[in-house]
Amino acid sequence: MDVFGSFALLLAFLCAGYAFVGGIFAIRTRHPLLVKSARQAGIATCGLIFLATASLVYLFFSDSYWVSYVVAHSNRDLATFYKIAALWSGQEGSLLFWSFLLAIYVFSVLLVYRNKNGELMPYVGVVLAGVQIFFLTLNNFVASPFKVLASTGANGTLEIFTRADGNGLTPLLQYPEMVIHPPNLYSGYTGFTIPFAFALGALLARYPGEKWIHLTRKWTMIAWCFQTMGILLGAHWAYAVLGWGGYWGWDPVENASLLPWLTGTAFLHSVMMQEKRGMMKVWNVWLVFTTFMLCILGTLLTRSGVVSSVHAFAQSSIGNYFVGFLLLIFAVCFVAYLKNRDYLKSENQLDSMVSRESSFLFNNLILLVSCIAVLSGTLFPVFSEWFSGSRISVGAPFFNKVNVPIGLLLLFLTGVGPLLAWRKTSTDSLKRNFGWPLVIGLLAGVVFFALGLREFFSLVCLILCVFVTSTIGMEFFRGARVIRSRSGASFLASAVDLTMRNTRRYGGYIVHMGMVLIFVGLAGAAFNRDAQKDMQPGSTLQIGGYKLLLQGFDSKVEKNYTSERMIVEVWRDNKPLMMLYPERRFFQTNEQSGTMVAIYSTLREDLYVVYAGQNPETQAPVVHAYLNPLVKWIWLGGLVVVLGTLVTLLPNRRAVLVLSGAPERAAQPASAQTLAPSVALREGHD
Amino acid sequence: MTKRRLAAFFLVIALSASSSALLSSHLQAQQADNRAKQIGGKFMCMCSCNQVLTQCNHVGCTTSASMLKHLDEAVARGESETEITSGFVQEFGTKVYAEPPKSGLSLVAWSLPTIYLLLGTLLVVFVIWKWRRVMPRAATVSAVRGISAQDLERARRRVTQETED
Numbered sequence: 048m049d050v051f052g053s054f055a056l057l058l059a060f061l062c063a064g065y066a067f068v069g070g071i072f073a074i075r076t077r078h079p080l081l082v083k084s085a086r087q088a089g090i091a092t093c094g095l096i097f098l099a100t101a102s103l104v105y106l107f108f109s110d111s112y113w114v115s116y117v118v119a120h121s122n123r124d125l126a127t128f129y130k131i132a133a134l135w136s137g138q139e140g141s142l143l144f145w146s147f148l149l150a151i152y153v154f155s156v157l158l159v160y161r162n163k164n165g166e167l168m169p170y171v172g173v174v175l176a177g178v179q180i181f182f183l184t185l186n187n188f189v190a191s192p193f194k195v196l197a198s199t200g201a202n203g204t205l206e207i208f209t210r211a212d213g214n215g216l217t218p219l220l221q222y223p224e225m226v227i228h229p230p231n232l233y234s235g236y237t238g239f240t241i242p243f244a245f246a247l248g249a250l251l252a253r254y255p256g257e258k259w260i261h262l263t264r265k266w267t268m269i270a271w272c273f274q275t276m277g278i279l280l281g282a283h284w285a286y287a288v289l290g291w292g293g294y295w296g297w298d299p300v301e302n303a304s305l306l307p308w309l310t311g312t313a314f315l316h317s318v319m320m321q322e323k324r325g326m327m328k329v330w331n332v333w334l335v336f337t338t339f340m341l342c343i344l345g346t347l348l349t350r351s352g353v354v355s356s357v358h359a360f361a362q363s364s365i366g367n368y369f370v371g372f373l374l375l376i377f378a379v380c381f382v383a384y385l386k387n388r389d390y391l392k393s394e395n396q397l398d399s400m401v402s403r404e405s406s407f408l409f410n411n412l413i414l415l416v417s418c419i420a421v422l423s424g425t426l427f428p429v430f431s432e433w434f435s436g437s438r439i440s441v442g443a444p445f446f447n448k449v450n451v452p453i454g455l456l457l458l459f460l461t462g463v464g465p466l467l468a469w470r471k472t473s474t475d476s477l478k479r480n481f482g483w484p485l486v487i488g489l490l491a492g493v494v495f496f497a498l499g500l501r502e503f504f505s506l507v508c509l510i511l512c513v514f515v516t517s518t519i520g521m522e523f524f525r526g527a528r529v530i531r532s533r534s535g536a537s538f539l540a541s542a543v544d545l546t547m548r549n550t551r552r553y554g555g556y557i558v559h560m561g562m563v564l565i566f567v568g569l570a571g572a573a574f575n576r577d578a579q580k581d582m583q584p585g586s587t588l589q590i591g592g593y594k595l596l597l598q599g600f601d602s603k604v605e606k607n608y609t610s611e612r613m614i615v616e617v618w619r620d621n622k623p624l625m626m627l628y629p630e631r632r633f634f635q636t637n638e639q640s641g642t643m644v645a646i647y648s649t650l651r652e653d654l655y656v657v658y659a660g661q662n663p664e665t666q667a668p669v670v671h672a673y674l675n676p677l678v679k680w681i682w683l684g685g686l687v688v689v690l691g692t693l694v695t696l697l698p699n700r701r702a703v704l705v706l707s708g709a710p711e712r713a714a715q716p717a718s719a720q721t722l723a724p725s726v727a728l729r730e731g732h733d
Numbered sequence: 734m735t736k737r738r739l740a741a742f743f744l745v746i747a748l749s750a751s752s753s754a755l756l757s758s759h760l761q762a763q764q765a766d767n768r769a770k771q772i773g774g775k776f777m778c779m780c781s782c783n784q785v786l787t788q789c790n791h792v793g794c795t796t797s798a799s800m801l802k803h804l805d806e807a808v809a810r811g812e813s814e815t816e817i818t819s820g821f822v823q824e825f826g827t828k829v830y831a832e833p834p835k836s837g838l839s840l841v842a843w844s845l846p847t848i849y850l851l852l853g854t855l856l857v858v859f860v861i862w863k864w865r866r867v868m869p870r871a872a873t874v875s876a877v878r879g880i881s882a883q884d885l886e887r888a889r890r891r892v893t894q895e896t897e898d
């Protein structure tokens with residue numbers, strides 16, 4: 048199967064090469080057969096990548112311990128569930144997985160648009176094939192996952208040998224979320240290739256109008272949604288597995304996933320300026336280019352060892368390939384822009400400073416500043432080493448100080464932007480839209496202050512959350528009230544109807560609401576508390592209103608690990624509340640340990656208990672407990688963001704004109720009205 | 734005052750004094766703990782986990798344990814934050830900072846986000862100013878009456894496009 052996989056990858060590389068070169072010839076000659084063959088080569092490339100990936104999965108399931116990658120990342124006792132995750136747990140497999148996800152996107156695009164947009168698609172196909180060639184080069188010649196274990200025999204020939212068992216999967220990855228977090232994140236990274244290919248293709252083809260934006264909107268939304276889910280699942284994994292009580296540590300690899308998300312979010316907003324007003328064409332094209340380049344940069348940071356990170360793959364020279372690819376992409380984009388910049392000329396006109404357009408400009412500014420601040424902070428240790436010879440770390444405190452004010456500005460714009468009118472917002476409209484939300488926000492601030500909330504940024508954040516919620520709520524309320532008055536339906540049904548009539552707008556509001564919930568959760572971080580204590584059975588630890596009583600220990604032997612569990616009884620208000628079982632696992636195969644945190648989660652706070660090991664001096668077991676307020680809101684917010692994104696992807700339900708025969712009216716005189724067929728208004732999906 | 738009352742009075746004084754001494758030593762220990770936590774939050778753990786020292790929860794991490802012990806001892810000796818910081822930097826190098834110090838080259842890291850924000854804001858304001866057009870005076874009624882059906886349809890299409898979402 049390893050030979051089959053290698054062969055499939057090699058064939059995929061050749062097919063991608065044909066799709067690229069043939070595509071260029073097809074563009075030049077405009078020969079329909081050549082166009083078709085290039086497209087089919089693209090489809091064949093994807094099919095071959097699917098086969099290669101299936102081969103590697105099969106090698107994992109069949110415990111093929113003569114394949115180096117399988118030996119390094121699996122073992123016989125590894126649960127089936129995690130044998131799938133082993134596919135992307137190392138450098139070689141994750142690069143193949145990248146190619147696989149990219150192939151799904153490319154396959155879908157080539158199939159969906161096979162008979163459409165004939166002028167544009169050959170260009171898009173060439174760009175996609177170009178990106179695939181790069182990754183297939185890595186898969187075939189730099190980091191092949193199908194390398195076998197071989198040694199030189201007595202007669203000097205190479206002999207393949209088989210190991211009895213594998214080294215096993217890293218314990219940190221043996222967690223259910225690790226089976227879904229990387230696919231989501233990678234789907235985000237690879238998904239941004241599609242808008243990139245369409246933007247570059249449209250620029251090269253000088254494709255008229257804003258059609259490429261309409262074509263890619265859904266693809267961009269899908270990629271953005273996956274990226275969002277990937278980031279949040281990663282945060283949840285860090286929270287539930289790493290056992291340090293937090294969910295976001297501003298690690299370089301975490302930052303790398305945030306960068307394209309920030310520019311992608313900026314693009315999703317600014318693209319509306321082009322759709323509505325034909326403005327900012329250059330900006331939008333460069334935002335897409337930048338988003339894709341940041342995806343590649345993120346991969347470079349993760350895989351090259353340029354920055355140190357617990358999440359990074361082993362240090363290797365593969366980073367040089369990514370640097371080369373990044374430079375090549377930039378050069379191609381820059382030359383394409385220089386040669387075709389007149390195609391991007393737009394009528395940039397603004398009627399007023401207080402308008403939707405201005406809010407989008409500021410939204411883009413804030414997102415981009417945040418992106419550049421995170422990027423420069425992430426790379427600062429490298430630069431400091433270049434300039435001064437000593438590496439200066441930039442950790443979480445720096446990023447928090449820089450990004451908290453930026454985040455609050457963004458939250459403010461989330462509330463303000465959507466309610467400003469295109470072109471110009473009148474003073475009356477400002478009063479109508481913002482009067483009540485401002486009053487409600489300020490009142491909430493007074494209440495929070497009276498309740499003893501003194502942490503400045505958290506207070507501002509919560510006030511803004513109330514303000515934004517009010518603006519969104521009022522938008523739904525106003526629209527639903529109109530529908531209700533006409534249809535007589537319930538308020539909830541009217542709100543649903545309103546959403547379905549303009550899914551993009553109201554789905555967007557739902558996404559914003561999800562972001563508000565996430566910000567509520569983030570505001571809680573200022574009030575985190577923790578306590579650590581050496582504990583013996585019978586001893587207690589007090590944290591907030593909770594008392595933790597250590598009842599004892601037990602241990603269990605699982606197939607792949609042994610586990611030691613603390614049995615902790617949680618008391619609140621002098622009443623037993625529940626049992627928690629924080630544990631430490633020892634994985635025999637790779638002789639590594641891991642923690643399993645026990646969390647009692649409510650909307651108010653998380654009680655987070657870690658079995659932190661033994662005190663090196665007393666050998667007593669140590670319990671580290673955290674009380675983290677409002678964390679659950681972050682995960683709920685993530686769900687709402689995903690729900691909102693799905694709503695935006697639905698087609699609008701709109702009023703359609705349905706022609707039907709008019710009933711005869713004998714006494715009515717002939718007129719233009721009766722001669723025309725009557726028109727009935729009916730609701731339906733477009 | 735009887736002897737018994739006097740004894741009770743001294744007993745209360747003694748109890749109060751001993752309990753306040755106990756309380757104050759407890760408070761001092763708590764203050765020292767808080768101070769160690771606050772200072773420890775400014776250093777990175779050197780076990781390459783890329784986490785802040787006080788947050789490192791690597792299973793079996795001996796580096797953070799010894800660093801925290803070192804920190805606790807320094808705090809107990811009454812060393813100032815500057816002294817503790819310079820001690821850590823001397824031992825581990827500038828990598829130990831959790832955030833860049835606000836001096837020398839590191840000032841660049843601190844000032845860059847503010848510079849980006851200021852320059853960006855100036856740029857956006859400039860762009861808005863440049864793109865703002867002089868609004869024509871409101872059209873007269875007669876001009877509106879003279880609008881062709883074609884122009885009216887085009888205007889309607891544009892209004893729909895601009896206000897749909």
